Amino acid sequence: MSWAFLRDLLSGVNKYSTGIGRVWVAVVFMFRLLVYVAAAENIWKHEHDEFQCNIKQPGCKNVCFDHFFPVSHIRLWALQLIMVSTPSLLVVFHVAYRENREKQHDQKLYRNPGNIDGGLLGTYLISLILKTGLEIVFLVLFYKLYNGFKIPYLVKCNVKPCPNTVDCYISKPTEKMIFLYFLVATSCLCIILNLSELSYLIFKYSIKCYLKRHMKKQQ
């Protein structure tokens, strides 16, 4: 079980997506998943070992690290990637349900089970809204947990058992900040892509509906 599973999942979803949806999959693969695996993971690898406090008191370093990093950036990033890719499964399930129904009734119920119309359109729109919502939730979480998207090189800690206030130094803060900004930028790009896909689909199908009604009236 690894990221390859997510990659296969997204490739499967690609089949039933619109053009913008495919661009979204490409962005998630290249700029989020690949950057995470090839670069970001290694930066945060030894973050606990390299976190140094100017004190010899046993336990103080552990307590301070836990206080300032309740959930590590890299774990939040991984969770975000997984959560954001999952709503696409709804579309896959719906298509599978349609194909199953056709098999059960042994007749052609849909013009093409993978075509985005009727109920599948609703599912697709819901998946887009969920994706966007989750992206925003994670961005807000990052912002709230870490007081903005900055990573200071020094934090002052006075949690027990540290006597008084102790200077603690974070490792590679600049590099971590650069990749954090990269994460935020790609998240925002994905939000914009999802919103444009949403508006495109709503616009397209309202026009279709309107024209159908217009033609019916004429007849």
Added chain:
Amino acid sequence: MDWGALHTILGGVNKHSTSIGKIWLTVLFIFRIMILVVAAERVWGDEQDDFVCNTLQPGCRNVCYDHFFPISHIRLWALQLIFVSTPALLVAMHVAYRRHEKKRQFRKGDQKCEYKDIEEIRKQRFRIEGSLWWTYTGSIFFRLIFEAVFMYAFYFMYDGFRMPRLMKCSAWPCPNTVDCFVSRPTEKTVFTIFMIAVSSICILLNVAELCYLLTKFFLRRSKKAGNSKQQPNHENKEETKQNEMNELISDSCQNTVIGFSS
């Protein structure tokens, strides 16, 4: 998910590239990505652990390391490779779009469609003409820009391409000036120079490919202009068209198909 997945994606683009493009792709995978994964990552693996400063002051080492290496070489290369590979995706998407259109034509039962079955559409190779030419040329142009930007960023951040053995650090909380020693500086310099050299080769290949495509484009245009000047007679127009068609059909091999006519 790793570089292997990138290889699968870009491998598909390889079919529709020019010969120089294929060479570029080979250089990218063998001399850059493979070297990065197999060798360079090990060399930089212990970079912070073995970055030693001549002081007992806690925090000084962290701060000095962060000051001299805002972003590690290895991460910069990984980002460079990802950005440089991305324009090829544009070509892959364009080809997929064309295939989709041809499949739709085939399904509608269009008589103009030249294929016998859908497998043929899937396997065919598109020539770089029409709108695909613009996408392909655009992708090479962006590749060049990304390569140049990253090379410059590298040079700017590290004051050249050499890895010094010793760095003098006086950032707080280091008391006074402290000597800090980088681990494996010679090996890192060798790999840096190697990666820069291969980047330059890739830039040259991209420039050559761009020149080749532009030359081909202008030659084709002048040929068309020349042909239209020689036969202004309206009666011969149909004959000329038929001749051109016959030429094109005989030119293309079994597996290539003429793209959209401009």
